[in-house]
Amino acid sequence: xxxxxxxxxxxxxxxxxxxxxxxxxxxxxxxxxxxxxxxxxxxxxxxxxxxxxxxxxxxxxxxxxxxxxxxxxxxxxxxxxxxxxxxxxxxxxx
Amino acid sequence: xxxxxxxxxxxxxxxxxxxxxxxxxxxxxxxxxxxxxxxxxxxxxxxxxxxxxxxxxxxxxxxxxxxxxxxxxxxxxxxxxxxxxxxxxxxxxxxxxxxxxxxxxxxxxxxxxxxxxxxxxxxxxxxxxxxxxxxxxxxx
Numbered sequence: 001x002x003x004x005x006x007x008x009x010x011x012x013x014x015x016x017x018x019x020x021x022x023x024x025x026x027x028x029x030x031x032x033x034x035x036x037x038x039x040x041x042x043x044x045x046x047x048x049x050x051x052x053x054x055x056x057x058x059x060x061x062x063x064x065x066x067x068x069x070x071x072x073x074x075x076x077x078x079x080x081x082x083x084x085x086x087x088x089x090x091x092x093x094x
Numbered sequence: 095x096x097x098x099x100x101x102x103x104x105x106x107x108x109x110x111x112x113x114x115x116x117x118x119x120x121x122x123x124x125x126x127x128x129x130x131x132x133x134x135x136x137x138x139x140x141x142x143x144x145x146x147x148x149x150x151x152x153x154x155x156x157x158x159x160x161x162x163x164x165x166x167x168x169x170x171x172x173x174x175x176x177x178x179x180x181x182x183x184x185x186x187x188x189x190x191x192x193x194x195x196x197x198x199x200x201x202x203x204x205x206x207x208x209x210x211x212x213x214x215x216x217x218x219x220x221x222x223x224x225x226x227x228x229x230x231x232x233x234x
Contacts, residue, residue: 074201081200081217084143084157091145091155 019064025055031093032067038089039069047071047079096233100226102152103187109140109156109222112182113175120171135163135208138175143219151189151223158220160197161206161213172197172216179220193221 018024036053050072057065069086070076079085106127113125116138123136130137141157158175162168176197182188196218205212 077198077200077217078202081157081159081215084141084155084219087143087145087155087157087219091143 016063019062020057021065025065025067028065028067029053029055032069034093035086035089036069038092039071039085042079042083042085044075044079047075047085050075096231098149099230099232100150101228102147102226103224105152105154105188105222105224106140106142108182108186108188108224109142109179112178112185113138113140113158115178116171116174119174120167123171133161133206133208133213135161135211135213136167136171137161137213138171145221147226150226152226153221153223155193155219155221158218159200160216160218163208163211163213165199165214168214168216169197169199172218176218176220179222182222187224187227188222189225190223191220192223193219195219 032053036051039051040048042048051069052071053067053069055065055067057063069089071079071086076086080087110125110127117123117125120136122134123138124130124134125138125140127140129139137160139159141159143155143157145153145155147153158172160168160172160175162171176194179191182191197216198218200215200217202215205215207213
C-alpha cells in the first residue's frame with residue numbers, strides 16, 4: 001500500500017509574520033476588550049477615566065504584537081493595591 | 095459528551111500561613127487577610143483576586159499589602175514575604191508560585207497613621223496554582 005505524507009515546516013520568517021500580524025492583533029484585542037470592560041466597573045471615576053488599551057509590537061528578536069491595558073501610574077497603583085481591579089478583571093475573563 | 099468535575103481547595107490560609115513566620119522576625123508585625131483594628135505600625139494583608147481554572151489547576155492571583163513606619167522596613171518585609179511564598183509549592187495543594195510583580199511603593203492620598211506617624215505602603219502580587227481534589231470524568 002502506498003502512503004503519502006504532508007509535512008508542515010514553519011519557517012521562522014513565517015512565524016514572525018503571524019506573531020506581528022494585524023489579524024493576530026485583532027484577535028488579541030477581542031480577548032482584551034472584556035478585560036477592559038470589567039476594569040471599567042471599578043467605583044473610582046478617576047481610575048476608570050485613566051484606563052487605556054493600546055496595541056503595540058515588541059522589537060528585537062521574537063517580535064510579536066501585544067495588547068496592554070493600564071491606568072495612570074499613581075491612581076492605578078492605589079486602586080490595584082486596594083481592590084486588585086485589573087487582576088480581577090483578567091481573572092474574570094479566564 | 096464529557097466534563098470534568100473537580101473540587102478546588104481554599105488557599106487563603108495557606109498563603110497567610112506561609113507569611114505568618116515573619117511575625118517572629120519583625121516586632122509588632124501582624125499578618126492576616128484584613129487590616130486589624132486597632133492598626134499596628136507593621137501589617138501585612140493578603141487578598142485573593144482569584145483567577146481561571148485550567149483543568150485540575152486553579153490559578154489564583156494574590157495581592158499582598160505591606161505597611162510599616164519606615165520605607166526600608168516596608169520594602170524588606172515585602173521581600174521577605176515574597177521569599178517565603180516561593181517555598182509554598184510542595185506543601186499541601188499548591189503546585190506552583192510564579193508571576194511575581196513588585197514590590198512597589200503605593201503613594202496614598204491619605205496615609206494610614208499609627209501613633210501620629212504615617213505608614214509607608216508597599217504592594218506586590220503573585221500567582222498561586224492549586225490542584226483540585228478527586229477529579230471525576232463524567233461521560234454522558
